[in-house]
Amino acid sequence: MLATQLIDAIDAELPQTQCTKCGHDGCRPYAEAIVQGEAINRCPPGGDETLKRLAGLTGRPVIALAEPPQPPLLAVIREAECIGCTKCIQACPVDAILGAAKQMHTVIESECTGCELCVAPCPVDCIDLVPHPQWQAASTPDEQTDYLEQRALKGRSRFIARNQRLAAEAEAKAQRRAKRHAASPPAVAAPQAPELSPSALRASRARQAAALKRLERKLAAEQDDAQRQVVADQLAAQRQKLDELDTTLERLSGVAPATTTEPNATRRHQKRLALKAAEQSLRHVRQQLAHAKRQQDSAAVRQVEEQLDKAQQVVDSTRAALDSETTP
Incomplete structure (x- = not known):
């Protein structure tokens, strides 16, 4: 073949x-x-x-899945909490979210693939993932197979259509830029553009943030201590990736990085990043607690409250370390 x-x-x-x-x-x-x-x-x-x-x-052997199998999901926007930022619309790979800037958004149920990519960019955490109703309504193996085949057909065609739309928009933008450049007088040679595209880095950060949220949910649900440690290590590595992406984005945005000739500044920069990560984790745990309370799940509330205490301790210790670094 x-x-x-x-x-x-x-x-x-x-x-x-x-x-x-x-x-x-x-x-x-x-x-x-x-x-x-x-x-x-x-x-x-x-x-x-x-x-x-x-x-x-x-022709390869069947091996265990790298992550547990995931049943079909549906993203549901709590519309009363939506602020109309359009970040989820931009993240959806199959254009399954309707809305406009400062207007309420909604998910097209029949087109949503449950990819989760809309969850991380949401600044108010108003998107839930639930079992897909059409999957739950499929009561026989044949109906389930038919649903999966239809989802795959729609997912592929909408993914291709979205990529074509984005490519056409990028080409039109490039043509407009070329026309403006041709109409403008010659200018002094501009500095060479950075090799890394900020937009590509932001897209990568969105994917990494989604992976971080999945690991945080996995850690919260894991009962086995040994497995919790494995997930915790993965979580720490994922946070490190996000910190590195944030540092690169700051550099490309014009934020001066710490230099090797200033070791104290370098340490302070690293501790600020650590504090930022700890505060982000604390915010996420608070969001989990709010969600558990909305669901009136007392067991989940107790578990998340314990996580909240630990997350607050991490923030306090990290902030104290930063304060000690900045205090003369």
């Missing part, structure tokens, strides 16, 4: 949620990566059935 044919065959077996949990920008890029040697066990929405089919296509 030719490489392109194998890519097409693998892509046809993937669930087309475009969730990026595999570490790639969509299902098609993951299919291309598999042909290049990427592991076949990195698709939680596909579950064990997709894993088996991928093993048959590639």
Whole structure:
């Protein structure tokens, strides 16, 4: 089988949620990566059935999924709390969210793939993920298969259409910029543009933040102490990735980085980043507590309150360390 044919065959077996949990920008890029040697066990929405089919296509052994299988989900916006920022609209890979700036947003139920990418960018945490009603309504294996096939068809076509729309908008923007440049008088040579695109870095940060939230939820739900430690280590590594992305974005935005000739400034910068991460984690735990109270889940409230105490202790100790660094 030719490489392109194998890519097409693998892509046809993937669930087309475009969730990026595999570490790639969509299902098609993951299919291309598999042909290049990427592991076949990195698709939680596909579950064990997709894993088996991928093993048959590639001739590789069936191994355990890297993350637990994920049933079909639906993003639901608590519309009374929505501030109309459009960040979720920009993050949705299949254009399944309707709305406009400063207007209430809503999710198109039949088009949502449950990718979770809209959750992290929401500044007011007003998006919940619930079992997809159409999946729950499928009472037989045939109905479930039909739902998954329809979701995959819609997810693929809407993902392609969105990418084409974004490409056309980028091309139109480039043409407008070229016309303005041609009409303007010659100017002094501008400094070379940075190699890294801030927009690409912000998109990467959104994906990393979504992964961080998934790990935080996983840690909150995990009961086994050994597994909690594993997830906690993964969480720390994920926060480190976010800190590095934030540092790069600050540098590209014109924020002067700490220099090697100023070790004290470097330490203060690192501790400010640590405090920022701790405060972000504290805000997330508070949001979890508010959600648990809305659900009237007393067990979850107690558990999250314990997490809140620990998160507050981390913030206090981190802030004290920063204060000691800045105090002469």
